[in-house]
Amino acid sequence: MSQRVTRSSRLSQGAAVLGLLVLILLAAAPWWAGRADMRLMGEIFLYLSLATLWNLLAGYAGLVSVGQQAYVGLGGYALFALTILAGVPALWAIPLAGLLGALVAVPVAALIFRLRGAYFAIGTWVIAEVFRLGAAQVSALGGGSGTSLPADVVRAMASGRDAREALAYWLALGVAMAVIGLAFAILRSRLGLALMALRDNELAARSLGINIWRTKFIVYVATAGLTTLIGALIFVQKLRISPDAGFSVNDWTAFVIFIVVIGGIGTLEGPIIGTLVFFALRETMADMGSVYLIALGVVAIVVMLRAPAGIWGLIRARTGAELFPISHRVRGTTTKETADGKKA
Amino acid sequence: MGELLKLEAVRRAYGAVVVADAQSWSLAEGEALGVIGPNGAGKTSMFNLITGTLNPQSGRIYFAGQDITDWPAARRCRAGMARSFQVPQPFGGMTVYENALVAATQGAGARGARAEAICLDVLARTGLMPKANARAGSLTLLERKRLELARALCTQPRLLLLDEIAGGLTDGECHSLVQTIRDVRATGVSIIWIEHVVHALLAVVDRLIVVDFGRLIADGAPQAIMASREVREIYLGLDADV
Numbered sequence A: 001m002s003q004r005v006t007r008s009s010r011l012s013q014g015a016a017v018l019g020l021l022v023l024i025l026l027a028a029a030p031w032w033a034g035r036a037d038m039r040l041m042g043e044i045f046l047y048l049s050l051a052t053l054w055n056l057l058a059g060y061a062g063l064v065s066v067g068q069q070a071y072v073g074l075g076g077y078a079l080f081a082l083t084i085l086a087g088v089p090a091l092w093a094i095p096l097a098g099l100l101g102a103l104v105a106v107p108v109a110a111l112i113f114r115l116r117g118a119y120f121a122i123g124t125w126v127i128a129e130v131f132r133l134g135a136a137q138v139s140a141l142g143g144g145s146g147t148s149l150p151a152d153v154v155r156a157m158a159s160g161r162d163a164r165e166a167l168a169y170w171l172a173l174g175v176a177m178a179v180i181g182l183a184f185a186i187l188r189s190r191l192g193l194a195l196m197a198l199r200d201n202e203l204a205a206r207s208l209g210i211n212i213w214r215t216k217f218i219v220y221v222a223t224a225g226l227t228t229l230i231g232a233l234i235f236v237q238k239l240r241i242s243p244d245a246g247f248s249v250n251d252w253t254a255f256v257i258f259i260v261v262i263g264g265i266g267t268l269e270g271p272i273i274g275t276l277v278f279f280a281l282r283e284t285m286a287d288m289g290s291v292y293l294i295a296l297g298v299v300a301i302v303v304m305l306r307a308p309a310g311i312w313g314l315i316r317a318r319t320g321a322e323l324f325p326i327s328h329r330v331r332g333t334t335t336k337e338t339a340d341g342k343k344a
Numbered sequence B: 001m002g003e004l005l006k007l008e009a010v011r012r013a014y015g016a017v018v019v020a021d022a023q024s025w026s027l028a029e030g031e032a033l034g035v036i037g038p039n040g041a042g043k044t045s046m047f048n049l050i051t052g053t054l055n056p057q058s059g060r061i062y063f064a065g066q067d068i069t070d071w072p073a074a075r076r077c078r079a080g081m082a083r084s085f086q087v088p089q090p091f092g093g094m095t096v097y098e099n100a101l102v103a104a105t106q107g108a109g110a111r112g113a114r115a116e117a118i119c120l121d122v123l124a125r126t127g128l129m130p131k132a133n134a135r136a137g138s139l140t141l142l143e144r145k146r147l148e149l150a151r152a153l154c155t156q157p158r159l160l161l162l163d164e165i166a167g168g169l170t171d172g173e174c175h176s177l178v179q180t181i182r183d184v185r186a187t188g189v190s191i192i193w194i195e196h197v198v199h200a201l202l203a204v205v206d207r208l209i210v211v212d213f214g215r216l217i218a219d220g221a222p223q224a225i226m227a228s229r230e231v232r233e234i235y236l237g238l239d240a241d242v
């Protein structure tokens, strides 16, 4: 009797093919979609990226941050500072912002990792507030009222408005794919296995050799850097920043948490579904003002009561489905299964 | 044979309850040591102190010649010690195979095909192969205890610490468990085994210590210790609640 370990399933292979087709279709959007639709899709990709990162942080590493707007705002401000004050081209400023975010996250992690549970969450929020107040002090970038990206910086990005819109769209799509791909690669790796283990049982995790602090630190710094990079991308599209917009807890954390919780925290599929639900609600009800926010609240409450693991959590519990093949399956564990395996 | 583990005046108390009272003893490389003592004597606490999930208030602990007193638990595991928990601590949302894989990749530092081979071998040896794809959270208590043993073995330890893994087994199961542990020992792994099922313990160990109120009250050859009056009194007490 011999066993072997497999990871993909027919479903995940099918999902990969379908995903590739959708990706090709999306990459061609500048040829088939209007300007407004492309903007909306770009925003969807950026929210999908933020949600995937927050999910990695809270859903896998157990670091429930309500202060990720600190990095979105930092990214926006880094973009404006690098282009306006240092004359760096906008396309270079975006990855530099990501690097800066990761660097800033190192001392921040050393500080807030001393806090546990709810205190950790509050700590992340306090840090974000400090960043916001700090940004308001930078008079070269408009202080409390913010500033706009100068026209020559914007023009230097691409020749003509259509080319610039297409570029911004592709950047958003590319970053979303890179973030999902990275999250998938992490979760399939030793690091991902360690994350899932410590999420399940910290005592057993450390007794089996997992350095919990280091594992969480890596995830925190990586997600912070990428969140900062996304922040720079967001404000390349918005062309204007202010402390309140850059460090908005509503826009960059509350909505993101909504997306992840609705879709299914602790699954890679969850944020994708959650993003689609969120934007479907927003686009159909955006004109209704506060009714829209009430609807978001109602959806959140219903999902939390009916499906605490989110929409994908419910589907997975019922069917065992997995679109991103992360888990391991041992084939040939019993004689019966070996027989089945031979038939297949 | 060199010393693998050494405790030097290790002390720990919870308020007035002393769980380790200036314990000083050592374990030779390749030795199999049995630990007995009444409930609440401090046996599990001794394991917690050795593996680093509990810190001593004073005293030092050495492993393979190094002072590990201030090392975190994870580092001690990677240095070659692994334990089973008396109250099983599975990764409930992961499969049995994935539980083993955590131990092989983290504790033993193995990767890829080697990690896979370690896990499949250990699952076969511990009789868990039919459950390889089951969620660990869905296992029965006995299966969870077996998973504790399997995970510890997957870290490829030099020192294996077992905390009451034979309770509740049928005679046949107990016999095969003893055989499994003997096989592990034959590969050169040192063992410390806390067990209330004394006949299983005596089939494996070549030295026995008796703990009471955090103190070592006897230490020596198993047959001599089981024959002593003081131990028989405790042992009879144990017999009543096994």
Ligand SMILES: Nc1ncnc2c1ncn2[C@@H]1O[C@H](COP(=O)(O)OP(=O)(O)OP(=O)(O)O)[C@@H](O)[C@H]1O
Pocket (backbone or CB within 6 Å): B014, B017, B019, B037, B038, B039, B040, B041, B042, B043, B044, B045, B046, B086
């Ligand atoms: N975290 C703790 N806080 C307070 N007291 C504790 C704690 N852990 C253990 N104790 C106490 O320390 C004593 C020793 O416990 P320990 O678990 O080491 O005993 P044991 O010898 O393993 O017993 P058993 O045979 O029942 O497993 C017990 O009286 C227990 O109640």
Ligand SMILES: [Mg+2]
Pocket (backbone or CB within 6 Å): B043, B044, B045, B086, B163
């Ligand atoms: Mg105990």
